[in-house]
Amino acid sequence: MSKEHDIYIGQFAVSIGIISAQQLSVCLKLQAQYHQNGEYYSLLDILRHKNFISQSQIHILQKTTTGEGNQTLSANQVPLKIANRYQVLQELGRGGMGIVYRAQDEVFEREVAIKILRNFDGNHKMSARFLREAKAMAKLKHPNIVEIYDIGMEKDFHYFTMEYVKGKNLRTLMQSKKISVREAAKITIKILNALQHAHSNGIIHRDIKPDNIMISDKNVKVMDFGLAKMVEEKVRISQTGNAVGTVHYMSPEQMLAQRSKISYTTDIYSTGVTLYEILTGRTPFVAKSFAEAVKKINRPFTTPHEIKTKIPRQLSAICMKALQKKISKRYQSAEMFLEDLQNFVQSKQNVHAVRHSSRTLPIFGVIILCAICLLTLPLLSNKNKSETVRKVAPQKKTPTILYRGNLRRTGFYNTKPLTNVSQIRWSLPTKKRIKSSPVVSDNIVYFAGYTHKVYALGVQSGKTIWEFTANDLIYSSPAIYDNVLYIGSHDGYMYALEKKNGTLIWKFRAQDSILSSPAFNEGMVYFASHDHKIYAVNARTGKEVWSHKTGDKILSSPAIFDKTLFIGCNDGFLYAIKANSGELRWRFATNGVIKSVPAIDDNAVYFGSFDHHVYAVSHKGELLWRFKTGAEIHSSAAIKELIYVGSNDGYFYALDKNTGKLKWRNATKSPVVMSPCIFNNVLYYSSLDGFLYCAYRRDGRILWRQKLNCTFSSPTIGHNTLFCGGIDGTIYAVD
Incomplete structure (x- = not known):
């Protein structure tokens, strides 16, 4: 051979x-x-x-x-009609797993694509991979993803039917016409829209490349989920850590078969390669063998702008940020990559890639940088990751104010609710989406957002009292402890700011983004990072006391009860850790990512998982009950006499705390990803349908709903005013 x-x-x-x-x-x-x-x-x-x-x-x-295996899939042996329903019309293409045909669905009178797999003498891995593709696609309903219609099995082969897209794949399109820079960005935006949806459903594609992107006259669609990885699946096909993907589009972690590192950022890398190829007509490297590819992937890539100077530097920088070999330096979500490309298409300059990506510096910049390095060299010799900027004189202590209300994160606030809303008192447009939830202290409401800023606004007037600018996006909700405001940022820093004026006291650097909202106990601040670690830091000095390494990124925030810290992780475990030492007490396994912040009472810890379940676990780590919803759970629970939680199936649930039995549920038109809050006898929750709902907590009767687009930011109430942040970037104060 x-x-x-x-x-x-x-x-x-x-x-x-x-x-x-x-x-x-x-x-x-x-x-x-x-x-x-x-x-x-x-x-x-x-x-x-x-x-x-x-x-x-x-x-x-x-x-x-x-070819012997494919001979068994030859056209003359595939039945002209499958499942007495699909009339085979034409072969569309062949791959390692089978053949795709165009067919007529005689039941719904429409053209479909039908993918067929032979069993290859009982090769269960092939069958499992084929069915996994169908399972992955069936979970996803999105205008930029090829839709699956039906899954079945005939006597000697598996098949599934899917949407038939009239058009060309991206590779064929690139070979047949020149794609403009702006069109390349727009195609990539559509790919990222699809990935954002897949990732929100816990699915990593793992094989993004031009061959798997269909282009029609009106749309772009991602297909071929044959290598897709369901994050929440307990049993995975590549358990041995084998590399899967197409070599020139594989991320470094894929190529080296580093299974534990494969995440949503793996798709970001492959999308970056695809954009690179659209722009330049070539992949970042060319290799004739797998061994050669392993060597070349770790070498520096030539930027698109260096290959073709007509490619704008801004777009070139965006592409190169997606192609960072170090995972932590890439875009951490499809959403961030998408936002920079949208800014480029709209000719905006404030993109993350331009700020973070710099192959060369002007000479004057180098001189300044050298001077700064010389001046700060004594500071760099200190191995501690905190930077103390200013000492704070002791002040009268104020109550600890946290996202989710208290250290137990129950979502309960002993505050008079708004049982009706009459008008928006004031609003402040920030132009970038807000996922951070507000907190109110004295007469000030504190917000943060994608503008990289922390805002302190007057409760009554909405006027800015102070602003603080971080180096990157802020997802984390602020928290206040001893007159100091603490907040994490996507740049990996936890910032400690003077509550009254926003002056930086210290900042602590983790090794990756901090999406976690901090908690406090006995002079320590606790938070978690994408670097897989939970940190305990001295609240006054910013010095690290301990850190605990988990198995994956952490999107959840810590809750504290009886000197134990509880937090969920992307590895599917709920961790219980001794707050004073960082020692693991126990961990509880689920079958999905745990983004939900745990809520705690005297009897149990409550949380949701991407495996669709709400869990109640004892303080010793024993399962008390679990309740299955219809989709992934991003929302954190709120607890009083019942437990309240939203699900991506579009329902808001009220469950019995002791048994997990359903008491009532309310339907919305979209996923409920925001965490609910309870204010005495009523509760608030919102949906991706854009409405904020107010309901009685005992029976779920709706008091009112208001279109505010506060889809990710949980509301709070202070001084008889409700505050929340909108996905459109507006801060709202509602009477």
């Missing part, structure tokens, strides 16, 4: 999980050494000699890659 065919067999074996990327690289190098010595062995011989594959797996690879 030819060298090219050996490489094809090897890459195919990696893609279906029979061998790992490292094993393929070892065998290709060994094969090259044998050839230099005049000895000629096929890749399959070497793989078998190294005991990397079995004889039966060799048979599968030979049958699949020599």
Whole structure:
């Protein structure tokens, strides 16, 4: 067999999980050494000699890659009608898993695409991967994702039907016409819209490339979820850590089969490669073998602007930020990548990539930078990650004010509610979306947002008292402890600011973004980071006391009860950690990401998971009950006599705290991702339909609803006024 065919067999074996990327690289190098010595062995011989594959797996690879397997899928053996419903019309394409046909659905009288897989002599991995693609696509309903209609099995093959898109894939389009810079950005925006939806449903595509992007006259659609990874699945196909993907579009963590590091940012990287190729006509590197690709992926890439100077530097910088080899330096979400591209298309200059990406500096800038380094060199010798800017004189203590109301994060506020709303007292447009939830202290309401700013506004007037600008976006909600406001930022810093004037006291640097809202206990501030760590820091000095490493990124915020810190993690565990030492007490496993902030009472810890369940766990880590909703749970629970929580299925639920039985539920038109709040006898929650709802907490009767677009920011009430932040970037004060 030819060298090219050996490489094809090897890459195919990696893609279906029979061998790992490292094993393929070892065998290709060994094969090259044998050839230099005049000895000629096929890749399959070497793989078998190294005991990397079995004889039966060799048979599968030979049958699949020599065409013998595909002969069983030949047109004359595929029935003209499938499931007595789909009339096969035309072959559209072939891949490693099967063949796609155009067919007529005689029930709904529409054209569909039907994908067929033969069983390949009982190769369960192929069948599992095929069905996983169907399962992934079936979860996703989005205008930029090819929709799946039906899944089934005939006597000797699996199949599923999907939307038939009339058009070309992106690769064919690139070969047939020149795509303008602005059009390239717009196509990528549509891809990111699809990924944002997939990621919000816990799905990583893992094989974004031009071949998997369909372009029609009116739209862009992502397809082929054959390598998709369901984040919440307990059993995954690539359990051995095998590399999956297409080599030139693989992220470094994919290529090195670093399974624990594969996340939503993996799709960000592959989308960056796709944008790079649209702009320049080539991928960031060219490799003739997998081993060569492993070497080249860690070398610096030439920027799109350096290849074609007509490509704007701004767009080139956006593309290169997506292609950062270090995960923490990439865009951390499709949403952030999307926002920068939208700003570019609208010719706005304030993009994250321009600020973070700099291959060269003007000479004057280098001189200034050197001077700064010389002046700050003594400070850099201190290994502690905190930077003390200013000492604060002791002041009269104020109550601790937290997102979700208190250290237990119950979402309950002993404050008079607004049982009706008459008007918007004032509003402040910030032009960037607000996900941070407000807190009120004295006569000031504190907000933060995508503008990188923390705002202190007068409760009555809405006038700005002070602003503080961080280096990056702020998702975290502010918290106040001993007259100091604490807030985390996407730049990885936890900031401590003087509550009265916003002066920076200290800032502590984690190794990645901080989306977690802080909590406090006995002079310490607790928070978590995308770097997988939970931190305990001295609240006065900003010095680290301890940190605890978890298994993945942390989007949840800590809750504290009886000197124990509780927090959820993307690895699917709820962690219980001793607050004074950072020692793990126990952890409780679920089957999905835990973004929900735990809420605690004397009997249990309550939280939601991407596995669709609401959990009640004892303080010893024992399951008390769980309740299944219809979709992922992003919302944190609020608790009083019942537990209240929203779900992505569009319902807001009230459950019995002791049994988990449903008491009532209210339907909205969209997912409920915001965390509810209770103000005495009423509660507030919002939906992605844009409405803020007010209901009686005992029976769910709706008192009022108001279109405010406060879809991600939980409201708070102070001085008989309700405050919330809008997805449109507006801060609202409602009477």
